[in-house]
Amino acid sequence: MSEARQYHHGDLRAAILERATEVIEQDGIEALSLRGIARDLGVSHAAPNRHFRTKADLLSSLARVGWEQITEATLRAAEDVRPNDSHHRLNAMGRGFLKWALLNRSMFAAVTHPDVERHADDDLKLAIDDFQRSVRDAVVATQREGRLTHLDPAIATLYTNSVPFGLAMSLKNPLFGTDLSERDIDELVANLIELVVPTS
Amino acid sequence: MSEARQYHHGDLRAAILERATEVIEQDGIEALSLRGIARDLGVSHAAPNRHFRTKADLLSSLARVGWEQITEATLRAAEDVRPNDSHHRLNAMGRGFLKWALLNRSMFAAVTHPDVERHADDDLKLAIDDFQRSVRDAVVATQREGRLTHLDPAIATLYTNSVPFGLAMSLKNPLFGTDLSERDIDELVANLIELVVPTS
DNA sequence: CTTGTCATGTAGACAGTGTCAACAGACTTT
DNA sequence: AAAGTCTGTTGACACTGTCTACATGACAAG
Numbered sequence: 001m002s003e004a005r006q007y008h009h010g011d012l013r014a015a016i017l018e019r020a021t022e023v024i025e026q027d028g029i030e031a032l033s034l035r036g037i038a039r040d041l042g043v044s045h046a047a048p049n050r051h052f053r054t055k056a057d058l059l060s061s062l063a064r065v066g067w068e069q070i071t072e073a074t075l076r077a078a079e080d081v082r083p084n085d086s087h088h089r090l091n092a093m094g095r096g097f098l099k100w101a102l103l104n105r106s107m108f109a110a111v112t113h114p115d116v117e118r119h120a121d122d123d124l125k126l127a128i129d130d131f132q133r134s135v136r137d138a139v140v141a142t143q144r145e146g147r148l149t150h151l152d153p154a155i156a157t158l159y160t161n162s163v164p165f166g167l168a169m170s171l172k173n174p175l176f177g178t179d180l181s182e183r184d185i186d187e188l189v190a191n192l193i194e195l196v197v198p199t200s
Numbered sequence: 201m202s203e204a205r206q207y208h209h210g211d212l213r214a215a216i217l218e219r220a221t222e223v224i225e226q227d228g229i230e231a232l233s234l235r236g237i238a239r240d241l242g243v244s245h246a247a248p249n250r251h252f253r254t255k256a257d258l259l260s261s262l263a264r265v266g267w268e269q270i271t272e273a274t275l276r277a278a279e280d281v282r283p284n285d286s287h288h289r290l291n292a293m294g295r296g297f298l299k300w301a302l303l304n305r306s307m308f309a310a311v312t313h314p315d316v317e318r319h320a321d322d323d324l325k326l327a328i329d330d331f332q333r334s335v336r337d338a339v340v341a342t343q344r345e346g347r348l349t350h351l352d353p354a355i356a357t358l359y360t361n362s363v364p365f366g367l368a369m370s371l372k373n374p375l376f377g378t379d380l381s382e383r384d385i386d387e388l389v390a391n392l393i394e395l396v397v398p399t400s
Numbered sequence: 401c402t403t404g405t406c407a408t409g410t411a412g413a414c415a416g417t418g419t420c421a422a423c424a425g426a427c428t429t430t
Numbered sequence: 431a432a433a434g435t436c437t438g439t440t441g442a443c444a445c446t447g448t449c450t451a452c453a454t455g456a457c458a459a460g
Contacts, residue, residue, distance in 0.1 A: 009409080030315050033446065044410045046448080049406090055447065111315055114370070115230055151395075155388070158370060161394055166366020166371070170358060187353070195351075195359055209438080219439045233417065246419080251437090255418065 013051040015041055020062055025106045029113055034058065056119035063120070066104075066111035067127035071134055071168050073100035078138070085142035093191040094164050101168035102185055108168060142197075147186070157161060163196045178196055203386055215241055220262055225306045229313055234258065256319035259310070263320070266304075266311035267327035271334055273300035278338070286341035287399060290400075294364050294393040301368035302385055306398040335361050363396045375377060 009015065020038050034048045034055055041047075052058040077096020078089040101108040110116065120128075136157045143149055148156050194200075216254040218236050234248045235256055241247075263354065277296020278289040301308040309317065320328075336357045343349055348356050394400075 014409080028314070028318060030318065035446065046411080049408060053448085114228070114309055117228065118228065152372060152391075155391055158367070159392060161368035162370045162392075163363055164366070165369055165457070166362035167358070168366070169365055169369060170362045189453090190361060191355055192350075192362075212437080234419090234441055235417065245417095246440080249419070253419085 009041070009043060012041070012043065012047060012101065015063070016048055016051060016058065017025070019063060019182065020058060021065075021107065024110050027185065028106065029059075029110050029115075029194075032059075042149055051120055054119075056115070057121070058114045058123045059113070060124045062118060063111050063113075063116045064124045064127045066107050067124070067131055069104070069107070069129045070111065071127070074131070075134060080168075082086050086138065086145045087147050087197065090138045091199050092196040093135070094160070094197055095189050098164040098168055098189045100188070101164070102171055104188070105172045108172060112120065112165075132157075133162070160196060164193065167192055209241070209243060209247075212241070213374055216248055216251060217262060218266065219230060220258060221265075221307065224262075224310050228306065229259075229310050229315075229373050232259075233305065239378060240256075256315070257321070259313070259316045260319060260321045260324045263313075263316045264324045264327045266307050267302070267324070267331055269307070270300055271331045272325070273297065274309070274331070277286070284337065286345045287347050287397065289340045290342050290360065290366065291393055291397040291399050293335070294310060294360070294397055295389050297395060298364040298368055298389045299386070301364070302371060302389070305372045312365075332357075332361070335382065360396060364393070 011112065016037055019040055020032060023032050025042075029087060032055075034052070035045045036050050038045045048058070054063065074093045074097045075097075077092045079090045081092050082088075116124075136153075138158050139148070139157045140153060143151075143156065152161070217238055219240055220232060223232050223237065227380075232255075234252070237246045238245045238248055248258070252261065274293045274297045277292045277299075281289045281292050283289075316324075336353070339348070339360050340353055341356045343351075343353060343356065349360070
């Protein structure tokens, strides 16, 4: 029964999450308000509180979705590479992550937003851990193949992890004045990741 | 006349900026409110508006100070290196930046806060440009010395710029679970920067 | 089919925020 | 001394997140 406006919304929680991503995509995370979402969904101002007790709750749930997307995009990028070549896989993962961040800038911004990090609930922490583990596993696999062996695994992971991060932060930031055509991005991403995980 | 409470504050603008950094250092940027600062300074709630028409104004001014500190810390770190060795200078700058970020986490967080970036005024943009230019100049100097020559200067700058950034983001984030002793940080910073700008 | 329970909505209140306009005191300039 | 400009105060407005009390719909037990 999804036609007429009912008293009960049907799946308000999902609708809120969806509308929230829209708002973030459009006007940024600072324009996000529970009351605003309620208004947009034609529901009373306190209705969202039934599903997200606090605004930080909503942000956490949103960020969890974001991190799952990041993990998925990163791992999917490695799928096309032959499984025994860990080094190329790691390279592909870096490109996959960076590309996702550049194609989903608002979501990336939301995921890395300080308020989100500060109030992270356990579910969110788990999602982040998942991503971290994926990267670490890939780095360790690469080292087992005899590459990057001169580095402490922790440092190698930190490095491999941070670089796409920093790049994504810089590239998403309009203040940094990197005005690149959408087409160039793929090449740029490849060039940059090549610096971190050289395949040649 | 700095003893008794006067009607006019003396230098309210400076006091606001100072108190704002304190608040950010203590409770984070999300806890910053104009009214709160006014309260702390024993001044009426609308007094800050005389000096910062909007909250974004205050954040912008604050961030400008932050960027100036960053630029200074970065350039100062290069001073101890012999001037003709651009490559070592670049390396030192990376360490200087990263160390500043780790020793001034709250300020760094404020400077990189999305709200700040979004509402950046011209002064702030200028301060950021200054920093960017410093890095670019150092990279170009390095390339003139015959190093990093295989890279496009723009990409080399982006890379050199982003890595300490990403590292600082990762290291400042408690969620990333890098629990390192204060002592280890210096070594860690050196190791990481060495990956980007190898001096050996 | 009735009944009771529980999840999910509404209405209203509260404290807090940023920002504005109207006013007032103090400093500056002439 | 007078006029005018900074810089402060007071009070208001619309907005926010969150709480409590209440209403309604869904749904399972009897």
